[in-house]
Amino acid sequence: MEPGNYIPTKYLPVIIALAFSTIFGVGGLLINKILAPKKFNPVKLMSYESGNLPSGDTRSRFFIGFFLLAILFVVFDVEVIFLYPWALAFDLISLEGFWAMLIFISLILLGYIYEIFIGALQWHKK
Amino acid sequence: MLEFLLMIIKTMIVFAIVLAHVAYTTYAERKIIGRAQARMGPMEVGPHGLLQPIADFIKIFFKEDIIPVKSEKFIFQIAPLIVLVFTMVNLTVIPFTANFVLADLNIGLLFILASASIAVYGIILAGWASNSKYSFLGGLRSASQVLSYEIALALSLAGVVLASGSLNLKDIVIAQHNTIFGIYAIPQIIGFVVFIVAAFAETNRAPFDLPEAETELVAGYLTEYSAFRYALFFLAEYVAMYIMASLCALCFLGGWTVPKFITHIFPFLHKVPGLLWFAIKVYAFIFLYIWVRATFPRYRFDQLLNIGWKVLIPAGIINLIIIAFVKKFH
């Protein structure tokens, strides 16, 4: 096999499944559009606020806790992704590799304990 | 060309079977929760209500599809499709028995994690595109929940990968069959519990189903959706339930095999086909889903996030370190 000649043929069912689910979703939506009644009523088209008229700008406030959670998620996701090659190549790594990953996990754990201590994930004010 | 046609037919069969299962899972859920609450569930349509899912399915097509005026039209329409497509594509990598898998990928497990990561976008974009305060906040909450528990899911699966030495789901089952206990749930009990809790939270099911709670934020990111689009979200949720149940059966309960110490005691169990064992394990997990929904009250949002970050991640890491030490110094 020359580089530049490799076709990943095992992924063909994935593309077929993608196509099928899309056709199923879009087809169902089309049938729904044909069969459903279309009665225009301005109340139906307004956004729902439990009986009140929709008021105010929809995105005036955004809790910063969500953004902090996203950053934490990136860091932990990268760490977990590094665990997978280490777990697979476990028998072929020398002892240093094993301890290196344990040091890595303990570094992340240090940061994690600091987070909990500082209370970065508190969602209500005490 | 013939293989291509064969693959298309196999995919259609798998999808048809899973969709039929999904439809009857809604019926089973209503019946079981009904019995748990000392009532009978659906009994009208057909004998004992057996035709109820078909009636629901036909009814959904006749409902009006309302698109709110202030919403972002294109993304509002695309969002349920994103969730559905990237959930159903997981069905191709699941090996139902030793010979039947649609796509024998060498990174089957990571493929499921990857498509779960992209399905989160459907939720956030659905909440944002509805352009209503409730939907937006509900979408963000639901997405934060899914993100927090994804790490716990990946950690528990990392323990399984460490013990079996492959990411291919078929190889994981075969490696599992060759250990003493036969299933990974016994030596990795912590990882098993972490996986179950994370699976409940990933599929937005009780007791973590804050977005679907009627008394909170109405229906979260689903508020503005009606008719078939609404059904698409729920279809995706039930298919995700089946994917998690299959993952649990494959990675922790032995898939289509029976542990060797059981077949030593009962040798006639060799004759039972593998597909039946797989089906029994998946159905047991789905029953657990429904049983937990009927039993436990709902968690508050900050309690939910606390469990995901402060309980499950240390548990997953401890599980991984125990397995690593056992494997290295054994």
Next chain:
Amino acid sequence: MVKIIFVYFAILIIASALAAITRKNLVYSLFWILLMFIHLGGLYLLLNAEFLAMVQLIVYAGAILVMFLFVIFLLNLKEEIKEAVFLHKWSSRLYGILFLLFFAFLGVWSFKNNFKGIYSIELIEKEGHTKVLGTVLFNEYLFPFLILGFILLVPLLGVGIVALRRKTNGTT
């Protein structure tokens, strides 16, 4: 046949990148970037690097892009402001054109030479890309890996500081 698949991925990546930078609404722009990342993952698959394809989807498209999305929501950015002229100074226009020419040249040059790593494709097919990556990473590149651990500690500390400021209301 491979060239057809590669041309499809390449055209879609460039088209969605161009669509991403020319949309007014920022969330649409992010949606096109998501499409671009999915196709980048497909490109990695063509290069026999399946683990990198999945990492692209899990970490890049699934975590970092979600963070971008939350930034857009946090700052409540409505629309991109459209100026009359894209670049004002003559020097910046010249630099832009030279930059584009440099990348076009790189693309054509790498298309003509086939670059090969030290591990053969047969070995990677047999062992699985993740395992080979793991052996290389933990046997030869151990020190950069530990440095990465320290680099990952920095955003954790940053989040801690933001949370501390939030709790003490700006008076750390």
